[in-house]
Amino acid sequence: xxxxxxxxxWVICKSGTSVKIECRSLDFQAxxxxxxxxxxxxxxxxxxxxxxxxxxxxxxxxxxxxxxINHASLTLSTLTVTSAHPEDSxxxxxxxxxxxxxxxxxTQYFGPGTRLLVL
Amino acid sequence: xEDVEQSLFLSVRExxxxxxNCTYTDSSxxxxxxxxxxxxxxxxxxxxxxxxxxxxxxxxxxVLLNKKDKHLSLRIADTQTGDSAIYFCAEILxxxxxxxxxxxxxxxxx
Numbered sequence: 602x603x604x605x606x607x608x609x610x611w612v613i614c615k616s617g618t619s620v621k622i623e624c625r626s627l628d629f630q631a632x633x634x635x636x637x638x639x640x641x642x643x644x645x646x647x648x649x650x651x652x653x654x655x656x657x658x659x660x661x662x663x664x665x666x667x668x669x670i671n672h673a674s675l676t677l678s679t680l681t682v683t684s685a686h687p688e689d690s691x692x693x694x695x696x697x698x699x700x701x702x703x704x705x706x707x708t709q710y711f712g713p714g715t716r717l718l719v720l
Numbered sequence: 721x722e723d724v725e726q727s728l729f730l731s732v733r734e735x736x737x738x739x740x741n742c743t744y745t746d747s748s749x750x751x752x753x754x755x756x757x758x759x760x761x762x763x764x765x766x767x768x769x770x771x772x773x774x775x776x777x778x779x780x781x782x783v784l785l786n787k788k789d790k791h792l793s794l795r796i797a798d799t800q801t802g803d804s805a806i807y808f809c810a811e812i813l814x815x816x817x818x819x820x821x822x823x824x825x826x827x828x829x830x
Binding site for chain 2: 633635637639641644645646647650692694696698707708709711714
């Protein structure tokens with residue numbers, strides 16, 4: 602089946618630094634990837650939709666200058682948390698859309714997630 | 721290991737009830753969630769149930785949890801064409817790890 606990887610799986614950084622998280626579709630091409638955030642004991646929240654070759658679409662309340670998304674190729678999307686603060690500590694999960702029959706046939710494959718801790 | 725299973729497809733006539741089933745393996749789940757994915761869009765949280773509850777109702781949605789059998793279901797009453805989507809079941813474990821099912825594609829027949 603379709604596989605999505607994320608790197609790193611764990612990152613600890615100092616407040617004020619920037620952190621880049623990679624999301625890769627390993628055996629398929631994905632024009633659309635999604636970035637989610639999971640707060641402790643809470644559900645996933647969609648942050649943004651990443652489209653290859655165009656600007657990401659951010660959900661309401663998500664700062665696009667804070668969470669930079671780059672989808673430079675059909676197999677890679679990156680999320681950069683800029684000037685990270687402790688409140689950015691969270692679990693970040695990406696997913697990639699895959700399907701051969703058009704939008705109504707696509708499903709999402711999830712990465713394993715990246716846990717970010719900002720000190 | 722941890723696993724969440726769902727059937728991949730479900731077809732229902734408009735106006736009927738849809739029941740989407742999910743089984744999970746890890747008994748340490750704290751919350752169980754249902755998400756909806758419309759074509760080309762990201763997941764949106766539909767509803768959730770805490771692991772010590774048996775049932776939760778929210779308008780047309782009813783979630784039933786059988787913790788003994790590790791079985792979760794989502795019932796959509798009076799199914800409409802706008803309910804056509806993929807529905808993902810997910811469990812959150814005690815360490816906050818989230819495990820997804822592969823999604824059930826709900827197709828509405830006229």
